[in-house]
């Protein structure tokens with residue numbers, strides 16, 4: 004078997020997986036996340052209608068757009084965090100990591116429990 008064929012097949016599969024990742028978080032899940040946090044997940048700033056989807060583990064580091072990985076963040080937090088790992092950024096900002104993770108886990112669990120049959 005020529006190796007060219009095999010590598011082409013691999014790259015097609017990779018592209019398909021990438022497309023699935025982008026569409027993982029549904030609009031309903033995003034709304035539920037924003038309601039659960041009630042504002043910016045990082046600084047607690049009010050939801051001014053401009054909260055952004057922040058991947059706790061950045062896409063560039065292998066993160067995905069899922070309920071487990073996305074939190075609402077205000078523009079200022081999102082811009083400041085950028086591509087840093089969340090724990091690194093939080094330490095730099097002197098945020099309470101423990102409190103954040105406790106809340107994050109609780110919200111993810113409650114969303115998973117109440118998830119409607121249809122997304």
Ligand SMILES: [Zn+2]
Pocket residue numbers: 043044045046047048076077078079080081
């Ligand atoms: Zn913020």
